[in-house]
Amino acid sequence: MVRDLVMPKLGLTMTEGVLAEWRVSPGQPFKTGDVLVVVETDKIASEVEADSDGVLIETTIPVGETVAVGTPIARWSADGSGAAPAPVNGTASPAVEAPAPPAKAAPKTGPLPAPLRDGERVLSTPLARRRAQDLGVDLTTLTGSGPRGRIKMADVEAAAQRPVSTPAPVSEPALSPVAALAGERSKPTTMQATIARRLTAAKRDVPHFYLAAEAEVSELMALREKLNADAEPGSPRVSMTHLVLAAVGRALAATPDVDRVWDDSTPGGEILSLGRGDIGMAVDTPRGLVAPVLRGGARLPLDRLARDAAALTERARNGRLSAEDFEGGAITVSNAGMHNVTFMTSIINPGQSSILGVGSVRSVFRPDESGAPVLKRELGLVLSADHRLFDGVAALAFLNRIIAGLERPLRLLRTA
Template sequence: PARRPPPSARRLMAEAGVAAAAIPPSGPGGQIRKEDVVRALEARPPAPAPATAPAPVAPAPQALRAVPEGDRERVVPMTPLRKTVARRLVEAQHTAAILTTFNEVDMTRVLALREQHGERFLARHGVKLGFMSFFVKASVEALRAFPAVNGEIRGESVVYRDRYDIGVAVGGGKGLVVPVVRDADARSFAEIEEAIAGLAKKAKDNRITMEDLAGGTFTISNGGIYGSLLSTPILNPPQSGILGLHKIERRPVVEDGDRIVVRPMMYLALSYDHRLVDGREAVSFLVRVKECIEDPERMLLEV
C-alpha cells in the first residue's frame, strides 16, 4: 500500500475537496506530497460559476456620490497561482509571530567591484554581475552564524537546516514568484547569477514549475528594482526569515565622527518568526549581512 500523505497534503486535499485517487504521487513508496496536490489543483480547470439570479441591488442613498456613467469594472477569476500565493500569505500572518528589523548598508564597495570587473565577468560567464549574488552570499554567511533564521518550527519541534536553498523573488508572466537557488553555499558568484537568470527567464516564459518553487530555507525579495525605498516583507512559510532589499539612494552620512559624505545607501529589512528567532539574533543577522556587503572581499576569503 502507498504511504499515507503528510498532514499538509491531507489538509490541502480536504480544503479543495480532491480525492487522493485523482492525484499522481511523486513521493517515495507512492506517497502523495503537498507539491503533488498543488500541481493537481493548478492543472484542474476552473469550476463553472453557478447560474444564479443576481441579487437585487438597493438604490444608493441620495447622500452617496453616483457612479459616473463612464466608470467600468472587470471581474477576472484568480489564477491557481494567485490563489496559492494569497492563501500562503494569509497563512503566514495567522501562523507566525512576524516581526521586522531594519538596517542600512553602504553599497560603495559592491558598486566599485561591479564597475571594475563587470565587463570581464560578462565576457567570461555570459551573465551580468548583479547585486543579488552578493546578497545571496552574504545571507549564507549570516545564516551560518545564526542558524535559527534558517530553521523551521515543525509541530512542537525546531528543525535546523544545514542546507542553504535560497528563494529569490522574481517577476513572472503570472506575477511574483519565488524560485529557489539550490545549494547556494556551494555556488560561485557566477553560478548564482546564472541560476537566477535562468529561473527569471522561466518565470517570464510561464515555465516555472512547483519543483523550482519548493524547498527553500530562506528568501530574498528585492523591491528596490520597482523603486521601493522601505518595506516589511512577509514570511514565506514555513521559513523563519526573509530579507527585503530596496532601492539604492545617494544620501549624506557621517563618517569618522564629524565628516559628512554622500554614499549610495540601501535600506535592509529582515522579517522573522519571533517564535524561533530572538531579536538579538535578527539584529545580529542584519549586521553580518551589512558587514559582508560593505567589505565583500571577506566573503571571498570566508573571514
Template sequence: DSITEGKLIEWTVAVGDYVEVDEVVARIETDKITVDVNMPESGTITKLLAEAEDNVDVGQDFFTFEAGPAPEGGAKKAAAPQEDKPAEAPKAEAKKEEPKKQAPAAAPKAAAPKAAEPKAAAPTPASFDSRQETRETMSTMRQRIAQRLKDSQNTAAMLTTFNEIDMTNIMALRNKYKDEFLQKHGIKLGFMGAFLKASTSALEHQPMVNAFIEGNEIVHRNYVDISVAVASPKGLVVPVVRNCNQMSMAGIEKEIGRLADLARNNKLAIEDMIGGTFTVSNGGVFGSLMGTPIINPPQSAILGMHGTKMRPVVTESGAIEARPMMYVALTYDHRLIDGREAVTYLRRVKDVIEDPSRLLLEL
C-alpha cells in the first residue's frame, strides 16, 4: 500500500530561475495522487536531473539549486509559462480559420438552389472521412489502478453477496435532524456517515471481514480504517477515514467532508491515501442500480452502495407499499471469509440502517 515511485509530469521552473521557498518546482503523479514538489529553501535552479515523463523514485534527487537571495534582475519562473502559451495550439487554430473564410468567398452559394440536392448528399462520405482514433499514454494512476485491480482478480477468490435495505427510517431521521445537525456540527448530514458507522459495527461483529492474508498468516486488526471513494479533478480517489471505531457519526461526517474538500482542491497528501482495512464505495451517486465492486488489495472486502429507488415492498402485515430501497453488495475474499460471515456482516449493515436506534442502544 506504500508509494515507491511516480512520474514527473511537469517542471514549473527552468535552469537559472530564482525560486522562493515553498514555491512549486515540479509535479509528480503517483498511483494515488498528484503531488507538488516544493522548493526546500530560496535559491536559483542550477540543474534539472530528470525530464518530464521520467519515472522517479521516492527520495531521488532530481534537481539541484544554489541557495541564496535573488540575483539582481534575475529571471523569475513566471517567464516559463509565458513562453509556453504562444507555443500552444490556439494560434494554430486561428490559421485554420483561413480556409473557412475562403469557403464563403467562393460564389457557388449563389447557385446553391440548383444544386441543393447533390450538396445535401456530400456530407455523408465526408462523415466517414472524419472517423479517426486517438491514442494517449495512460497516467501513472490509471496504470497502477489497472495493475492492482487485475492483481486482485488473479489473487483473491472473490465472491459477491447482495441484500437490499429499506431506507425509510434513515431518510426520515436525516430529514428530521439535518438542519439542527448542520447548525451544531457545521457539516451536512448525509448517508455516508450512517453507512460507515453501520459498517464499523458490522466489522466489529465479524472481525474476519476486517482482517487480511499475508503469506500464510491471517492478520487481525483491533481498529477500523475505512477507505471512502470521493471525486477529485483527477478522477476517483480513495482517502482513508481512520479509527472509525472510536468516532461518532458526526465525527465521521466531518472527516469525510474534510477529505472531500482536500480531494476537490487536489490537496490530498500521500498519507491520506495509505492504509485502510475496508472500503465503502457509493456508486449510487452516479445512478448505479446494482454492481459487484472489486476488492482493493490487501483488503479482504468492499461494500458497494447503490441508488435508492422507490419499489413495491410487501410489509409484515401483507400490504404492498412503495418504499425507498437500496441494493447493497459485499465482495469478499472467500479464501479468508466464509459465506456465513459475509452474509451476517451484510445483514448487520441492513439492520442498523433500517433501525438506527440499534446503535444508540448498542444492540
C-alpha cells in the first residue's frame, strides 16, 4: 500500500519547515531508523528517521522549498509496490524538481500581491532570506510568488538577474584566502552548516560586549562534594554546570529585565520580555555543539534542576532533541571548565541576549587584608551581552548576582 510521508511537526510552535536534503532516493529501500530527510526550521536542522521499513517511491517536494506541517513531501510503501521500474540502461534519470501540490500553487490569473512596504512584515522563506543576503537583494522591493505573497528563493534569484538602469560600480569580489589552497575538501554536515550560518549572522548583527570576572568557589566545591556524598542512590550527581545554572537562574529570577530578547523582524525592532526563566545549556555531542533550553531553570530547586539538566544532556548526546527543545530562553551557559581554560568568550546564540562562558577552577594565592597570601579556588566567568538590551551597569549587576550565588552557595539551595 502506498502511503504519504508528510512534513513532521518538530516543535509546538512549528508551522512550516524547509526541506533541506533528501537522504534516500526514489526506488531506494530503507530500514527503521534510517534518516530519510533533513528538515530545517529557523532553530535547527533535524534528521527525520523512518519508523518502519519500506521503499521510497517518489519525492513530491524539491529541496529548498518551505512546506507547511502535514503537507505530503514523498510517497512510500512497505513492500515497494507502486515504485517506478528502474531504467533499462541501469542509469538513474536526472532529478527533476517536483511541482508543489495544486493547493499550494500560485494562481495563474488575477493581480499579484503588491510588494511589501516599510511597516509591514516581509513574508519570505528562510532560504529566500539567506539567498537575498548573499546576493544583496532588498526583499522589501520584491513581489512574492508564494502563498499570501511569500517571497521564495526563486523570486530572489530572478530579481538578482534582472538588469538595473543605472548599476552602481561593483568591486571585484575578494578571493577567499583558502580558495587556492591544496588539501582534502568536504562538505559540512547540515548541522555544521546551520551552526556556521547562524553564529556568523549573530556575531555580525548583534553588538556584543563582554565582562570578565572571577568567583571564589571554595565553599561551592565543598557543598558539591557534600551533596553528592549524601545523594540518594540513582539520583544524578550535581556537577559544576548544574551549580552555575542554579546561580544564573537565581540571578535571572532576581533581575527579570535580563529575561528579554531583541526581535528585529519588524522595522526598528522590538524588545520581547519572556519572563519564563528558561536557560540554555551548551552540550557537546558527537554531531557538534548544541544548546537546548532548560525549562523554568530559574525557578527549579537544585535537585530537580540537576535531574532535568542531566536528562536534557542525555537526549542531546543521543540525538533525540526536537525543535521545541531549542525554543525560548534569553541566556545560555557554556561550561568549558573540563578543558582546562581560564576564560572563554562566547558568541551569543541567535534569538538570545546573553551567554555566560565558564572556565576551569584555578588554585591561586591572593593577599588577605594584612597582605598574607591565602590560597583561593577561583572560577573564571565571561558574560557576553547584547548592547541593544544591556548597558554596562545592568550587565555588571547581573554578573555580580551570579557571582554572589556561587560564592554564597547555600543560596542555591533555596527556590527562587
